[in-house]
Amino acid sequence: MPKAETRGLADTLKVLSDPNRLMILELLMQGVQCNCELGDKLGLPMNLISHHLKVLREAGLVDAERDPVDARWVYYSINTRLLARLRDELYAFLDPERIVPRLPTCGPRIASVEALRALRA
């Protein structure tokens, strides 16, 4: 896992690490789409919702689209591709099978371990 990838993943996780934003995502998944109704359901002012939506949009997790009939309304939706990619990435990263039992390169028993290795070689 390269260091650059780690940065990107951490940035995305930071976006998700807010309860209000998680709830917004949850509501968007359930089909709710406009700022006002998100605010109603969460009991939060519209400007705060707008702020969090902007963060989600800048992370690419959420898309915005204006209503063609009444352009005052904006409908938000989830970027399915990015969501799926993030899901896969996290699923791979958090895989418990990946864990290596123990790889001692440090500590008091190193000397004897090294001696064993030398013997075997």
Next chain:
Amino acid sequence: MPKAETRGLADTLKVLSDPNRLMILELLMQGVQCNCELGDKLGLPMNLISHHLKVLREAGLVDAERDPVDARWVYYSINTRLLARLRDELYAFLDPERIVPRLPTCGPRIASVEALRALRA
């Protein structure tokens, strides 16, 4: 998805939303275990590693164990169960299949949608 659950998940994600902590987790998965070597590999001072390890420990993601031979050394390891649980939780939450196409309860077309519903009923 209840609001309390959202809080807990957000807290855990906040712990993960730091590149250094992600790298520490990655190294722990690869079998590295002591503070000093983590610091070496990441080019970070020991007290900073210690700080991040504490955050990871308080979140339950990482366990600590003293060396029985030389108790100055502490070996850190990943809490496999919690990791697996988090993985499952995220995998379920981020499922793109869950997304409902559109559920208009807001916007200019509501009136006509409601009329259609009334007609069908």
Next chain:
DNA sequence: GATATACTACAATTGTTGTTGAACTAGTTT
């Protein structure tokens, strides 16, 4: 007992972030 080692804890600094309130756009209705 004095020194060294591995690590932890505290204090201070800096930067970031969630929230709030007010002002501002852009579009619609009357």
Next chain:
DNA sequence: AAACTAGTTCAACAACAATTGTAGTATATC
């Protein structure tokens, strides 16, 4: 044109978090 509606942006603030440096703890070695 005036009033209204949906939403955004700006400024300010308090709370938090990452990093750094220093001091402290516990254990081991000489």
